[in-house]
Each structure stands twice: as structure tokens, then as C-alpha cells.
Amino acid sequence: MDEAYAATFVPASKARGGLVRRQDGSRLSSLPTSLVGRTVLQIIPQLDAGGAERTTIDVAAALAEAGARPLVATLGGRLISELQANGGVWAPFPAKTKNPFAMALNVRRLARLIREEKVDLVHARSRAPAWVALGAARLTNTPFVTTYHGSYAGQSVLKVLYNSVMARGDAVIANSQFTADRILRMHPFAADRVRVIHRGTDFRAFAPEQVDAERVRRLRQSWGVAPDDRIVLLAARLTGWKGQRVLIEAARSLVAEGLTDTKFVLAGDDQGRDAYVRDLRARIEEAGLTGVVRLPGHCTDMPAAYLAATVVTVPSTEPEAFGRVAVEAQAMGAPVVVSDLGAVPETVLAPPQTDPQSRTGWRVPPDDPQALAQALSHALAMGETARESLARRARAHVHSHFSLERMCAQTLGVYAALIEGGG
16 A cells, blocks of 8 residues: 555454444344454445435444454545544545546556455445446456445446446345445446345434434524414525426425415525526526525535424436435425435325325426425425324334335345355
8 A cells, every 4th residue: 555545444353343433322123244344345436425425324323233353544624533433444545536547556556455455345436436446446456336326327338338337246236225226227237236226324313313403493583484483495506407496396386376374495505606696596596586495505404404404305317326305304204295306206205106195295397497386385284194194204204114224234245145155
């Protein structure tokens, strides 16, 4: 390993062994015992905010608890301290590079790391480092796992080839059935190796009883929402396909029909998309919704945001690879209205796939403001008894299918099967 990347790395000979509890003292259950003493290396460009990054830390914590040694090869990032606090070991590595020459050098560098640290399995979570990991895993005869965290775009031959690395694992994890179906369409050679493991949510954090009223009050105040106003919440980064324009048009229709005492909060980071934000503000003003539709920026307390919301909507106009917001909102007991598109429908029970008495939310056609307005109207009109019944069903549904414990146990099961089978 290069000296520049070795300064903070803990070699296998000096690492502490044994089980590591999570920071709150709780433990995961149903983890494979065959991983005790094994070393699993995950590789990801950088450990900053994001679904793949969060899952990397969650799986590292589960590995530590199972008695394995979880290495994470990554450039760095603000989540490194959390990784280490949960039992993970940071192996500083220039995994973010997409330069072909640097990637070729990284293959040998990663292979050396695998040999020195006696790595039993490599798991790649992004395309550029996956090509590096594939080469290193083949050089060292190490089992190789990939996870499709998104719907990788691109129709050209070169782009499809580049994306195909995520289907070249000895096991290929898809974070939804929608993602799995996309893999099979684009890369049918992987058909016998695809495994659906839905992304897991930490229901210790997303639990109504864990959020005190003061957190909700402060958040509503920061949004400029009066105590007696209802909130329709769209929590997503500000980009066109997340459906902010669709919600503005739906809000226009609802207000025209007489809806009052309701604010529409579009909470999300603009990520430098100044032109898009200007367009949204112009649309809000043109629709006469100034003060009714709010753009408060990024929200750092999502459990409180869901609890503050009367309804949560996910009106995406392009497919979501999973549906994190819908799962988290249901866990907090908020009614949800989502586009019937991508993987989000897998997380929300609604007619015609289920009877109305079993619904946990509403699904509407994508890019249809009138359908969205109608569903929001139904959700806003719910009485307290109906709302509480829906919340109980929704919490039971997501706890059964999308828990962090379930995701970690299934992922570690994939690891154990490959290691025990010799790859």
C-alpha cells in the first residue's frame, strides 16, 4: 500500500477482534455465525451522504457484530468517523478516480491490499471502483459481490459495457425488484446471480415515539408554517424528475377548489441548480401560491419532518431505484401519495393490487397533476380514526419488509454462502 494512503489504516494484525455493538448498545439478530474471523472489504468512492454510503456503514456494523472484520476502501468522507464508531475499519484508497490509467494501477494496489489483509470477499457499490475490484478479485481468486444502488442510465454500447460491471459479481444484489428487472433486461447473463435485497431503514430512528414535540415545533417554525396549518411534504433534492413542478400544479388545483390552511413544503438541497430553483419560484408566483408553497432548503431532521407532515408525497416523473422516503414516512405514520413508477410501488400497498381497507397509501400516474391533487385531497380529508388505522398498517408493512436488520441479515447471508462455497 502507498505510504500516502497508509497513515490511518489499521492492519489486520493490530485490529481488535470480537463483537462490536452499535453506538446505542443494541444488537442485530439472525446474523451468520460462519463469518466470525472473516475479513470483508467494501469499496465505494467516498463516504459522504447517500444511500449507498449509508448502507456501507450499516453492513460494516453488522459484520462487526457478527465477529467479522469490516474493511472499507474509500477515499474518505464525513462519515468515516461514524464507520469507525460502528466497528468498521477505514482503508484509505483512491477509489473515486475514473481515470482509466489510475484505475489500472488501482487494480494491482487493491490486489495487494486483499492479499496483505487476507480479505475473504470484496463488495463493490459503484461502477468505477467495481471495475478495479473485479480485476483485483480475479487476480486474487476472491469472491466478488456487487450492489445495484440505482438505475444506471445510458444506451450506447460503451455505456452499457461500463455499467455491466455491476452485473459481473459472483452475486449481484438489487435494491428492489424494479432494479432486478432492469438488470435482467440490460445484462441477461447475470440472471442466475441476481438477488433482491431491499434497502433497509433504521426503525429505531424513524419511530414516532423517538421524536419529541419540540423538534417538530422548531422545524415547523423554521419552515414558516403556523401551528394550525397542515403540511404536504415533498422531501427530495431539487431536480426536475423529483416532481416539484407536478406538485406545484397540483397545489394550484387544490387551492382553486377551496383548499385552505395547508402549506406545500418542497424540502431539499438545490445542489447548485440555480436555474431550476428560479423556475420553481416563478411557477409558484405565477400560480398565485406565494406563501403557500415553500422552498426551505435541505432538511436535517427527517423523522421530525415526517411527523410534522399531514401527507408525504413522492411525485417522481422518472423511476426511483428504491423508495426510501416512502418507507421512512410510513414508518412515522404519515399517509403517502407516490407515483406508480419504478420501485416506489413495491413499498406502498394500494388498489388495485390490494383492497382499499388494506392500503398504506395512494399511487398515482406519474406527471399527472390532477391525479396527484385528487389523491392528496383524499389523504388530507381522512378522519383521525382512519388516519391512525392507515398508520398502523403502514408501520407493520414497512417493519416486515424493509428493516435494517432484514437487509443486513440477507446481505451477510450472501457473503457467507460465497465464502463457504469458495466463491
